[in-house]
Amino acid sequence: MKSPTALEELIEALRCLPGVGPKSAQRIAYHLLQYDKTGAARLAQSLNGALESIRRCAKCNSFTELELCTLCGSPRRDPSQLAWSKRRETCS
Secondary structure (H helix, E strand, C coil): CCCCCHHHHHHHHHCCCCCCCHHHHHHHHHHHHHCCHHHHHHHHHHHHHHHHHCEECCCCCCEECCCCCHHHHCCCCCHHHCCCCCCCCCCC
16 A cells, blocks of 8 residues: 555545535645745644634633733633633544
């Protein structure tokens, strides 16, 4: 069995996005590689940066770059008004 090519891996990775099926993933991959290499590089850099610096707030599970998001970290925040969010399944 042959290993997937870089293009096949890119298409499969794009399919993780909500609403992106195999044909849409293929079109996005072809567009980025053929017409927008600068945009593709910026997308890759931004995604990598976000993966390294963004985490979940320890209290409300929202996205933040700190231990607590700005709302939960505020001294004016009423902890009794906190709404919990559920984590979504991830693609693999």
